[in-house]
Amino acid sequence: MKICIDCDDAAANLKKVLIDHLKSKGIDITDLNYSSTKEGALYPEIGYNLAKQIQTGKYDRGISICGTGLGMAMIANKVEGVYAGVCHDVFSAERLRKSNDAQVITMGERVIGPELAKTIIDAWLGSEFQGGGSTPKVQQMRDLEKKSFHPEK
Numbered sequence: 005m006k007i008c009i010d011c012d013d014a015a016a017n018l019k020k021v022l023i024d025h026l027k028s029k030g031i032d033i034t035d036l037n038y039s040s041t042k043e044g045a046l047y048p049e050i051g052y053n054l055a056k057q058i059q060t061g062k063y064d065r066g067i068s069i070c071g072t073g074l075g076m077a078m079i080a081n082k083v084e085g086v087y088a089g090v091c092h093d094v095f096s097a098e099r100l101r102k103s104n105d106a107q108v109i110t111m112g113e114r115v116i117g118p119e120l121a122k123t124i125i126d127a128w129l130g131s132e133f134q135g136g137g138s139t140p141k142v143q144q145m146r147d148l149e150k151k152s153f154h155p156e157k
Contacts, residue, residue, distance in 0.1 A: 007129070008063040010036040010054045012047040014071035015113035018121055022067060025122045031129070034063070051076040051110075055083035058107050065107050067125065072112035080108045084153045087145075092116050094127045101131035103138040104145075 007026070011019040019035070026033045038053045039045040047070045054066045058080075066088075068076040073090040080088035088108035091097040092115050100106045109128050111121060133142075 005065065005129070006032065006034070006063045007065050007067065008034045008036050008054060008057055009067040009069070010038055010050050011069040011113075012045075012050050012071075012076075013039070014047075015069035018069050018111070018113040018118060021118040022069075022121060022125055026125070026129075029126075033067075047075045048079045051079035052083065055080040055086045055088070055108060058086050059083050065109075065129070068108055068110045069113060070110070071114040073110035073115065074112070076110040077108075080110065084149065091124055091128065092120075094124055097124045097128040098131045101128055102134045103141075105133040105138075105142050 009019055009023060023033055023035055036054055036057065038050045042049065051068050054068050057063050058066050068080060068088065070076045077088045077090045080086055086108060087104060087106040088110055089096070089100045089104065089106050090110050091100055092111060097109060100109060109125070111124065
């Protein structure tokens, strides 16, 4: 599994903690470090860049962090075919994958501590889409997304 991570200036500490944590577990993670390529980059650009990397298939999953995780989720969900959600607890992180098949998890450094963040990421990475009763809901989400991105003329 190929994983990427990025953050804005409000979450640099948590990003480093998560990178170190995942590398210590032997997980290949790429820091996109978008802000190093564009001075003054704001979270919408950073989150959008990560979501575009997921959209192209270069990475299977992405971790996007800002102060709250809210803005990063909002911008990621503007990229067609990318599904993101804010998770500040383990149950939500598992459901993000198992029920919603989301490829991007977002979180906020100002909301949770580093130990909880590590536990949440471990749970999310350890979960896969289960299908079942969630399949028609996820399909409907994708169908509605197509109507939004490609409205009938």
